[in-house]
Amino acid sequence: MxxxxxxxxxxxxxxxxxxxxxxxxxxxxxxxxxxxxxxxxxxxxxxxxxxxxxxxxxxxxxxxxxxxxxxxxxxxxxxxxxxxxxxxxxxxxxxxxxxxxxxxxxNADATTEMAVALLLAVAKSVAPRDRAMRQGDWGGRGRASSALLLRGSTALVLGYGAIGRRIARVCRALGMRVLAVRREARAGDPAWVHPVARLKEFLPEADALLCSLPLTEETRGLIGSREIELLPERAIVVNVGRGPVFDEDALYEALSTGRLWGAGLDVWWQYPSGEPPNWPSRRPFHELENVVLTPHCGGWAExxxxxxxxxxxxxxxxxxxxxxxxxxxxxxxxx
Structure with missing residues (x-):
């Protein structure tokens, strides 16, 4: 539209x-x-x-x-x-x-649903298990190491606007502990919502980092190599905000080396400019088994x-x- x-x-x-x-x-x-x-x-x-x-x-x-x-x-x-x-x-x-x-x-509800769908798909290795089953391979059955339990883990919501608030509610319903950061804390915010200036303080606690931030001069590159290094090993990243909030190379390296468990990405650094194929990044995220990719469609639904x-x-x-x-x-x- x-x-x-x-x-x-x-x-x-x-x-x-x-x-x-x-x-x-x-x-x-x-x-x-x-x-x-x-x-x-x-x-x-x-x-x-x-x-x-x-x-x-x-x-x-x-x-x-x-x-x-x-x-x-x-x-x-x-x-x-x-x-x-x-x-x-x-x-x-x-x-x-x-x-x-x-x-x-x-589109806040639709985008929230996409964020949660990506979180669950990555945590439960849905995409690789689906591909294996289509080849008759049941190897993912009974392997605890191929799925994460979200209950009891910590979700850090990056951006606490219309979408971020909804994501936080769903994560809490899943039994996750929730932290959130926004540009500046406001009167009436829950005690677990903090100003973005404290982001680095909370990154080491984030088993899942869920981003719904817009792209501004303040948010571009907000999550770079240093911030990604602060995340726990095998953390999950979900981005339904804007791609360039994350440093493209730093995120790819953390995912390709297995330092992060995986990522669900609906927003990108490159968008179609001609006939397919139109890759969404300079880096081959599409080759990584631990990444679920969608074409910036989170806000759309029937x-x-x-x-x-x-x-x-x-x-x-x-x-x-x-x-x-x-x-x-x-x-x-x-x-």
């Missing part, structure tokens, strides 16, 4: 009943237009296409630039209908005074677009009653 949502919200709307002028940028399927129109009909009037009307107040979708902002005097907000806005988009919005940037968390549109409608309704803080991106930090 890279081409589905659009522009801004009027400064005048302070109570439900006023109608926002919302523009859906890019290519919206007719059924998508009908759905968002129906869900927001009480407080939003929509247009769709490449060129927004000059009275646009909320821009929803891709393609926003500072030039659009200059041509839209009533623009109040830009909404991207996915979780992680690009650095380029953040810079474009930052250059337009009075315009805020917002994202959606509609019915996810309906969830997306309902989440968008809830966000626009917050705008319509004057709450412009919902899902707001920190433009200084990039997330």
């Amino acid at each position: 890279g081409t589905i949502l659009g522009p801004s919200y009027p400064r005048r709307c302070a109570k439900l009943g006023s109608v926002m002028r919302v523009h859906g940028a890019g290519q919206w399927a007719p059924e998508a237009q009908e759905t968002v129109g129906r869900l927001t009909r009480r407080f939003a009037s929509w247009t769709f296409g490449e060129e927004p009307p000059t009275d646009t107040e909320v821009w929803v979708g891709p393609g926003f630039s500072a030039e659009h902002g200059r041509r839209l005097p009533r623009l109040r907000a830009v909404v991207v209908p996915w979780a992680g806005p690009s650095r380029e988009l953040v810079e474009q919005v930052r250059s337009v005074p009075g315009v805020s940037l917002h994202n959606l968390h509609h 019915g996810i677009d309906e969830v997306r549109f309902r989440e968008l409608a809830r966000l626009l309704r917050r705008f319509a009653v004057g709450d412009w803080t919902a899902n707001a991106v920190d433009l200084a930090r990039g997330y």
Whole structure:
């Protein structure tokens, strides 16, 4: 859904009943237009296409630039209908005074499920056992050394946002001890949530490191060779955040030498740019038996677009009653 949502919200709307002028940028399927129109009909009037009307107040979708902002005097907000806005988009919005940037968390449940699926698949050696069974090889049966027991182990959740909170709840339900780090601890956080400045203190306790961090200047390369060395031997790494949070070479070396038990990776350092094969890294992660690879699909599931549109409608309704803080991106930090 890279081409589905659009522009801004009027400064005048302070109570439900006023109608926002919302523009859906890019290519919206007719059924998508009908759905968002129906869900927001009480407080939003929509247009769709490449060129927004000059009275646009909320821009929803891709393609926003500072030039659009200059041509839209009533623009109040830009909404991207996915979780992680690009650095380029953040810079474009930052250059337009009075315009805020917002994202959606509609895929938090789906991404959490992918993170847990990868954790279990790696811990239980599901992929190599599956490949062996397809060759008639029952060698994995009865071998305790080919699976890890998660109950009683420690999960360190890297990023405690919409996805990280859900991952933590599931890990606790599995009987794991949970620690989490986020940019800075907040009032109301559980006692086991800590500022990221203490990350190195907790890495030696992490039997499983689960990352849901966005990519920013602060998070790029956050987990390098030194951090990986601090993990216990035969720890598990799961990444559903962004690939470059991890140092590509350091992670590969730790996995290929067997220092880490394994990894489940849904996000990468390279993405398709032509006909297959399109390898996701400079290093041959795809050759490692202890790595489960998925093509950055964690946020997708049957019915996810309906969830997306309902989440968008809830966000626009917050705008319509004057709450412009919902899902707001920190433009200084990039997330």
